[in-house]
Amino acid sequence: MPAFPQAAKQELANSQLRHNLANATSTIRHKRAEVVGELDDWAQLREAGAAIKSHTLSNLDTYLERFEEAVTAAGGTVHWARDAAEANRIVVDLVRATGEREVVKVKSMATQEIELNEALQDAGIDAWETDLAELIVQLGHDTPSHILVPAIHRNRAEIREIFQQEMGKVGTPAPADLTDEPARLAEAARRHLREKFLRAKVAVSGANFAVAETGSLVVVESEGNGRMCLTLPETLISVVGIEKLVPRWQDLEVFLQLLPRSSTGERMNPYTSTWTGVTPGDGPQSFHVVLLDNGRTNALADEIGRQALRCIRCSACLNVCPVYERTGGHAYGSVYPGPIGAVLTPQLRGTTSEVDKALPYASSLCGACYDVCPVAINIPDLLVHLRTRVVEEHRGWQSKPMDALMSMASWVLGDSRRLAAAQKVASLSRRVIGRKGTIGRLPPPLSRWTDARDAPAPAEETFRTWWERNRGSDSR
């Protein structure tokens, strides 16, 4: 996987992708703005959301223990996983203990993050995604490129093609006369999934929220496919990041307003499922929660960085991000793409790989993401914070010339006489590089600017010189 600048270049060349993304993100952006505008107390709700999450994160140890007690009291079992490998091992063992060879899945970012489907496959267990978009991605042997709309990069014609070629290989095939009408595509997916829902004995989910006081888990969704998985099977295994906790049942009041308006631009999401332990004769009779760290405590240890753990995965920041809109999610090389991915992933994984080092720089710092974030994560400041970390941890990485240039510039800009001397050199260069006021193509590395943009020539006379010439006596 190449780092963002190279990966983005490839994606930018795909005009169909850019068209699909621009359409989808602008539609959802406008929908969100409309429904958020309806609430007079949005600012207060946002503040409350941020405050509840910050409080929980500051007392996470207490709330995690309280959650475990409540789940256990309700007849469920809590498992603790330090990393992806441990979480996958726990889930594989739990499925094996049932004797089953397949699971149905509720859309879950946590299981994407730990690559659970791959781990299950290695253990000879089939994992079927049941969220429509995840199904499209899975059947297409593809990876999601958006948190909420994993198949955002695909259009209807492509989806029809995938359904016709792939559904029959793993279950009920698509009808031979399938068209690319949304209703027909949904019908094909429903037939394909129904067989799996009715057969599966084990389901795997994530959770949008985990309530400490009651031990309850919450999943919000638009299709109802998740609810099928949460109610029909005999065994339910939920993989939940430790940052998903909220202290009280009452706190959901805030988040169930913030989340749907921010993510799908709806006043309320169509399906909200909550479950607590097991209830004899109703729903799964065996229930497990796998609480996942996988780098979250690293982020928690960083006083500035920890605000990224407030994220409720609404994806509003992706939909307003001008960088995401043009490159799509695959360019980020991260399960969490877009602005939130650029700040979350380097904290979860560290900044040793080329991909992770480049992520904090995959933003123009325009600030649109901070404006829409329902839990007020200051993503631009966080990006700058992480850039500082990358520079300090990897001096020399940004190429020696960049380090040298920045040190030189720092020296020049530290003193006005040194700046004035540098300006004299720049003004002189005007005689060599152009008197017209603009400069055309230059050799590398300056070609990074001039390949597509003319550059301005340094001014004939700097402001400083002009001022001295005209008002010399006034300056101090």
Add this chain to the structure above:
Amino acid sequence: MRVALFATCLGDTMFPAAPKATVQVLERLGCEVEFPAAQTCCGQMHTNTGYRKQAKSSVRTFVDAFAGYDAVVAPSGSCVASVRHQHAMVADGDRKLGRAVAEVAPRVHELSEFLMDVLGVTDVGAYFPHRVTYHPTCHSARLLRVGDRPLRLLRAVRSLELVELPAAEQCCGFGGTFALKNPDVSVAMGADKARHVRETDAEVLCAGDNSCLMHIGGLLSRQRSGIRVMHLAEILASAEGADR
């Protein structure tokens, strides 16, 4: 009123027309303008690229140069945002510098803020008989929240025809060193911005930041669009029969 001008390093070196125009407008409105010669740069390039330690020399120079002034004005929303928002971050752990920053930063104003909030003026007596469109740069719009101040100033300019820029709130893709670190994405964003500018049929693209104008203007120039880019200060300084 005694006002210190912060020309910004980019304005001073590459685009002196903007700080000159700022001086003209302020003097026309009766201000006594000074240019503290010790000034250099706000340090944003270093801070935003992750070189926070190297940003310190600029921040120190800035507070030394502007200490003691009641008001500092700069023709750049981005540099003012850097002073007001980032200088405290850069000073973190250095109590002496932190105190100096807390003293100076709140007195630093972006041009449109200063004209409307401090001087209470909307009509600066300008005359500019051209079709103009305005790009609200991200740091002016989102970090400083200058809102419609620049638009109200432009609407008060005699003979100026202001036309709306489609998707105005979208970033132009400059982003400081982003333009060099991610040149392809930066250009893709800038190309859309330039297309929207051309759609307006404007003669002039105006903004409150020469950095963004350098990027969009570089694209418009390469495309031989014939559209000029001008800083807000330059338009506000234009007057009937004036020497420029």
